[in-house]
Amino acid sequence: MGPLSVLCVRRACRHLVLGLAWAGLTVVSTQAAERAPTEEDYFAQVPVVLTASRLDQPLNEAPGAITVIDRHTIRLSGARTLVEVMRLVPGYLAGGWNGANPLASYHIPIDDYGTRNLVLIDGRSVYASSYLGDTHRGMMDVMLEDIERIEVLRGANSAAYGANAMFGVINIITRHSADTVGGELTVSSGDHGIQDRRARIGVGDETASVRLSVGEQRDTGYLNAYDDRRLGQANLRADFKPSLADDVMVAMGVSYLEGGEGYSATDQGNPFHTVHTRNTHWQAEWRRQVSERNELKVSANYMEDRLVDVADVPGLPGAVMDYSGKGRRTNVELQYKVTLSDHVRAVIGTGHKDEKAQSFPLYATHDWPAFQESRVFGTVEWRATPQWLVNTGLFVGHHSRVGTYTAPRFMVNWMPSAAHTFRVGVTESIRAPNLSELDADVRIYDAQGTLLTHEFGATGRVKPEELRSTEIGYVGRFPNQSLTLDARLYHERMDELIKVSTYPSPLNPSLKSKTRDYVNLTGLTMVGLEYQVRWKPFGTTELWLNQSFSDLRWDDPVIDGRDERRPPAHATLIGLFQRLPGDVQLSVIHERLGGMTFRDKRDWMPFSHRTDVRLAYPFRVGLTKAELAFTVQSAEGDRPFFLVRRNFQLARKSFLTLRMEM
Template identity: 45%
Template sequence: MADLRNLVAALPILFCATPGSAAEVSEHDYFGELPIVLTVSRLAQPLNETPGAVTVIEREMIRRSGARELADLLRLVPGYLASGYNGANPTASYHVPLDDYGVRNLVLIDGRPVYSAYYLGGTADGMMGVLLEDVERIEVLRGSNSAAYGANAMFGVINVITRHAQDTHGLEASVSTGGGAIRDNYARIGWGGPAASFRLSTGRRSDSGYANLYDDKTISQLHFRADLRPAPDQELLFSAGVVDRSSGEGFADQPGNPPRTRSWQNIHLLGQWRQQSGAGEELKLTASFNEETLRERFTYPYDASVIVSGDGYGRRVNLELQQQTQIGKQLRAVWGAGYRYEDAVSRPLYNTDDPVALHEERLFGNLEWRPHPHWLINAGGFAAHHSRIGGYFSPRLMANYLVTSQHTLRFGMTSAVRTPTLFELASDVRFYPQDVVRLSGAGKMLEALLASAHQPFLLYKASGEARPERLRVIEFGYFGNLSEQRMTLDVRAYLEKMEDLLAKDRRANVAWYVTPANPFGIPAGVAIPVQDFRNTSGFRTRGIEYQLRWKPFQTTEIWLNQSFQHLHWEEVGNRPFPPSQATTIAWFQQLPAAWDFTVIYQSLGSHSWGAGSDPLPAQQRLDARLAKQFALGTTRLEAALAIQAANGSLPVYAPDSEMRLERRIWGTLRIAF
């Protein structure tokens, strides 16, 4: 913090000659109206009236951050950890790094959920299926929001809102190249008028992943968006896209998980119609379709006749009707109903060629009541019936006390749910070793025994008994719009209790094979338990986090994020845990002659990503970006140079491996006309 104080003290000296200094502008030039967000209650609300803490990352900040991936951009949000079990699968987790795939965050792109219906419900693949150049803003609710969106919104909602097609008329292109085999490109064309506007954008990102690992990736995308106005009171959005991703997987020192190439394709469609019949009155109908296809296979290292595969595909159809209404001068509401259908087809994962499916029907609503000019009450809930686990309900009750127009206190409680995925409910992963001699020679006694008995080697066999995870939250917060100090301050304090946490487990009371007398050294009568998913006791956590956004000059903006957390597991064992302290400082500086400079510094305490793994040591990371803008008539150009991990390479995910996030430097040239 001493370094930060020195930095702040030096700012007037460094930039007193910069055009637009503090003496030349008013407070309104720094802070106008507060951003209006939709993510928390589904009602449009300014930040000081939302029933939860929200971080908004605007389009300019996305560009100036230098981030290439959405997961990396989330380092600008308090409480989020960005990592990945390899460099090809960046993911982000809020508070507790429970999994590799980002299962407990709901990610929406223009209202379309992007979690996987095929495997473990992860969002890592879906988060890479967006071009950051097309994004208008990202709204991140820090905290549970099952009361508005149901399952998957357990630890927060990442709502990615892409640009309206009318705002992207013309042509734009960019190319990036540099260290780590970075080769990125992007192109966009937009056309139309007020009644009908269209955008077609394409992009490709590729790099070599972490050091000392086979995890290079290439992502190619094509997206289309149309914004139509069929009537003065109606809007119609249609979007479609195709994403093709190829990535390296596996580890050279793990015979059962060898290096290989993974291929993932995604096709998505979204249609959204809305009608605004008056002030506070809106009807919205949304329909989306998502299909993902996975191709991943390798030869079983102990028997060349066996192919281990994850091939298959998953689909999701989502329908939703939502109505917003102004009931009275001090009372408004939003309510709706929806239907979701998911299926997966994969013999390797489910031991059948037929679709494995589920469906869910839901009702949701939120009531916003202002009984007094200083009080705002939000009460809402989400009720659903799941075809495999039955019904569940997630309520929320939050109160905002507007002390003045600049100071707001909020407090309340909510309950969140994550329903089990298809894989957790119905997986049946097995393969059949054949080569007994090679297996025995390799010392793989169990596989040799199964091969001799013509029995499958069962990796997973879900019992279907998994129940929903539940998270109960008590939250306190403060939001300050401190215009005289030219800053906003958003503080969130919380008490959380996770119950019925789902985890992989060998069910000792359910055996899928009992060994006979055999020559392989395994005693007869030994029961081989099923690898299943079961509910465990969970954990309790408490903490406080804040985000300070300060604009001391018209050309300077500083973000300071800090989080402090304590986590206690109910069951003793080597469990993942978050850093007890994390700090991020981002400095966005406009310089004379159209230069632009950004520095992002992050400090993390010791933390662990996976059960059974050793903790990562405390670490610091420094990123920077320098850019220069040009104008040639109506043509706009920008040349930028970015550096990642400028302070040196860092261990990532697992400290006992050789994989590291290395220092990288790359350049970007962007042109728009």
């Protein structure tokens, strides 16, 4: 760890100490205003999470830093998209190269397509197979109103989930259909083209139930960008309980996105045009409670993503840029949770997936480039003493194109008391190349069939990226003050980073423009600190404080000097959720980001801040529950965003939402 990294960590720790001191002083000054809950009351509400190790465990015993966001908080946030919800997680940033393609990821400037961030919806991975392995369009497959909770593991977790869980895991759990019996209608309308509609109907009981949700969202995206968006969604979930020991879930859905793309009408690299995407999926899951403490789970899912992205090249009659294609992924998995003794629990499993894509424009063939991956995984949790918990995990995958890889984890939790947990450990993760990085072959011809450019000619020699993460964590719960603290101090070393290199086209070496290939070009080191504080000083008030500090250094001094893909050195989010008289709910979320780049120095974004305000009034119309909410996003006004050199701006938006639940 270099001097600058050490300095960054020292500064981050000093901010953490100051933040804790502020919280502690404030608590002391106000704790007499209202009776504090008892320890029994408080610890009864400790979340049980599944994301870290696939074992259900209290949040403070998990082998990693986890943020839990429930459906109540999602509603209070005023978010219209899942990306906006992710701003509530330390270390996660919201971005997107235009307003039609919002995305959120951990260390987002290094991962601006979300390829290194695993997103699961009820256990189904949603990254795209057809193009860059991106996750942002898959995140549009779920409606916020259908989500029960989101568990976000901040940091590497390939030991539990394999090749795509390098920077984090977003695990989205939707509501059981028996909990949504009845109907719901939601309508939003506002400036910048905001027009949202959603309807839900559910029938059944705890033995058998089904829910159907349909909806559409519209808006005009960023200012000064050609990125109007129309998103349509339809999702069906059914749950059955054929016996006391069995639970079956079946789900299917489709989402359709129509979005603007391009920089100008005359831009030869990306002219104005409209992109169409369609994602379809189905999944099934069967759980059997084999005994009181042992469970068997079998799951299968299928996803197809289609992209239509065609544009005429300005100034070159007959020349067309075409990135259209379709991808398919089939995945099956078997998992068994077993209690070996009073002190040892384990989960073991195996699975197989088949991934393929078809696109003549992207691969210069009508065949289906593909790969298969088989896997085995396991986690063992050993409670050595009441105060010491050891968690080890191992994922072994065999990728048909890049070979066998392993991803181990070793984590130790020390719990000197029920209120405090200290965590230390090491995790190794990998990211396997996607089909584009292995097989991309993109050519542009004129109307006479003459090769104009050979944009990509992947040689297929690219190797998996590797990440070694060392972290120290702390989870503290202060029941008398109704306050919790979760902190993570980390050092991440990434090698074999996949980037683009150029070489003369093998089809025509005399072409002026060179051909691009995906290669393992460089590495980087990142150190940082992040923490989250949750405080309920009164029964009607909840305060959130998130802060993250990071220092990134590229191995290549040329890349480092360009400030390429550099996350903000510091980020802060403060949230206030206040229930006012008459059950009126006020939410204020304020975010501050240090200077950062999304691509390189040309798009350096200076320090920025954003405040969202939501005011909601619940009421009844007969037996119908209703809520009227007014939300303002970026209340301070418009601000530069993403492509600064093109004057892209995130606009101030306001909209009114009416929700009725029967």
